[in-house]
Amino acid sequence: MKSRLLLLPLAPLALTAPAYAVTYLTVEQAQTLMFEGHSLARDFRTLTAEQMQAIEKDSGVRVTNPNLAAWRDDSGDYFLLDQVIGKHEVINYALALDATGVVRQLEILDYHESYGGEVHLPAWRRQFVGKKHGSPVELDKDIKNISGATLSCGHVTEGVRRLLSTYAIVLAPRIG
């Protein structure tokens, strides 16, 4: 084991605050990954005020967006697209539910960090701006690894709870 600590100087003109952002999968890539061999049909919904209230009551999570981005496959499975906004981050993610509403897979599509108002943004964050999945980058050469204190994934966990209530109240097939 041989490591070395380097203190790299801050860029002197880092006065604007572009946020650290990374895209893992596009919507199309996530759909291919999660529904390989199945065709998905758009099933977008607009939630009524009553539905939004019912979802909030059921999940305990605030519903701010009435637009539900949903796709359905031939066997009744759903692909749902959702966004959660934390104190420091905005995350788009995709959830695959089977025909009984059980979570089959979850993939984070992108992650954007925001540091409202802070201008002394470390320059190394800027290297991520514009980097997309599939860009011709060498592993770990263009994108560096980051080690720091753990960030909680609580907002995505809450988002999933909200989507499961949304499924039960809005999308689930009615029996009888």
Place this chain on the structure above:
Amino acid sequence: MRSFSRPELVERARPLLGTYVTARVSANSARSAHAAIDRAFEAMAEVHRLMSFHEAASEVTQLNRCAVRAAVRVHPHTFHVLRSAARLSRLSAGAFDISVGGRLVEWGMLPAPSTDLHPDPAASFRDIVLLPERHVRFHRRLWIDLGGIAKGYAVDRGIAALRACGVTRAAINAGGDLRILGRGTERVCLKTAERYPQAHATIELQGSAAVATSCGYPTRWPHGIVWRTCHVAGARGEAVDPRLTASVVARSCLIADALTKIILIQRAAAANLVRSLRAEAYLHRPDVAGSQWDAIGVSP
């Protein structure tokens, strides 16, 4: 047709282990990279299911509810982490102690498990007894929390799953606890507790290694008038200084993860332990003018 001469780079992320876990894999095809990442996420999710303090069905919850009454048989993964934790507790004279669950519940950082057995204030890691056939018994009422070690172990399991798929270049990062697979020089940027750092601290590594970082900033919590971190100095039961940041380079992420807590508590006094585990540690102390990094257990 797509050429397979150029390796495909795939990076994906999932919420796991209470944080965001990313897996980055370079493989001959995107399909094989995705398949390997699926296996790595499965391996890490298994560690989460077994060792989460929050999950009612986890083995940790089962131990916290039952192990004081009767021996509980656990999965080989759980037993491995408990055995590693016991070794690190002994080596650090109790600075690392997984019996701190009760204190973290008291501070409001973990939810209380549903049991009427409340922890004995005198309990410590010495009351966790590892028996043959992977049985575990507590000699006093206590709640274990593997939050200081299981994430690192999960990263090790994820890397093992990737290797089993034939992957030779990859990185898994579980909210700052990361491990790199591959040859060559790698750089890892460290986030410290400092709001306005004066420089970018970067660890340069040669080849495969694990790096973990623990600091106070994002996890400190108002408790009375004292700002606490989620890290408890085991032997004293006190919170560690939230301004400190400790980064550890080690062969396994389990060792790196656990050692960060020992460094936050023992600081330079842990140098021999760091060396004996063939690790290297860096401690950031912003209270020193000009932002000070101390190398601990690093040969000059």
